Amino acid sequence: MxxxxxxxxxxxxxxxxxxxxxxxxxxxxxxxxxxxxxxxxxxxxxxxxxxxxxxxxxxxxxxxxxxxxxEFAASRVFLCIAAVILAVVGYLLLAPLLGFPVVAWLMTTLMIGWLSSGRWGLSVLVGGVATLLIWLAFVELLRVPLPLGVLERVVY
The missing domain is CATH 1.20.58 (Methane Monooxygenase Hydroxylase; Chain G, domain 1)
Structure with missing residues (x-):
């Protein structure tokens, strides 16, 4: 419904x-x-x-x-819930190592690509734009430090 x-x-x-x-x-x-x-x-x-x-x-x-x-399959609902939980746990584990920009872009791209049935071009673009906007909002506007991980050597 x-x-x-x-x-x-x-x-x-x-x-x-x-x-x-x-x-x-x-x-x-x-x-x-x-x-x-x-x-x-x-x-x-x-x-x-x-x-x-x-x-x-x-x-x-x-x-x-x-x-x-x-109709929708209950297994699809549980799979989507598991994917979100896995993405959060993956972010918590990988963000200190790889950094927010890499992990956020990767996770957003993978989730959108999977949920949109393989529209990978769109998912890469939306993942990049969303990561950039979140970075600007938190780091530049709100002054909340986000981990840079491997990009720390590049930025500094």
Whole structure:
């Protein structure tokens, strides 16, 4: 069964509102322009905005019901869950050695390529762009150090 965009948009907007509400009293950090609640508030605000846009688009199209998209194998669901767990464990083990950029790009590329039934060109591109954006957000914007691993000799 596929849940329509109206329901998913409303759910995402509610999750965003709960996130913004929950992070409103996070303490300020000493000598920092941004407090601990900045990032959750930003993510919650984007969830609310995009959830409302998704719901409005579905409402405008008149897509208000549920539709069956066919059966799915339970083994495929468990395989996907196992792949995500394996990717997290692999990241924890490999990131200190190989570095965030290498491991994140590799894992993202492999997961997208596998889940998109072999669209490897797209997965290489999306993996690279996603890794770059995450790197810029955490290292440059939020000043959170991510391990460079083997790239440390290249960068420094």
């Amino acid at each position: 596929r849940v329509n965009d109206l329901v998913m948009g409303v759910v995402m907007a509610l999750i965003g509102a709960i996130t913004v509400w929950g992070s409103r009293n996070f303490p300020a950090m000493p000598r920092q322009e941004f407090g601990a609640g900045t990032f959750p508030t930003l993510i919650g605000g984007l969830l609310m905005l995009l959830g409302v846009l998704l719901a409005l688009r579905a409402w405008k199209r008149g897509d208000l019901g549920f539709s069956w998209q066919g």
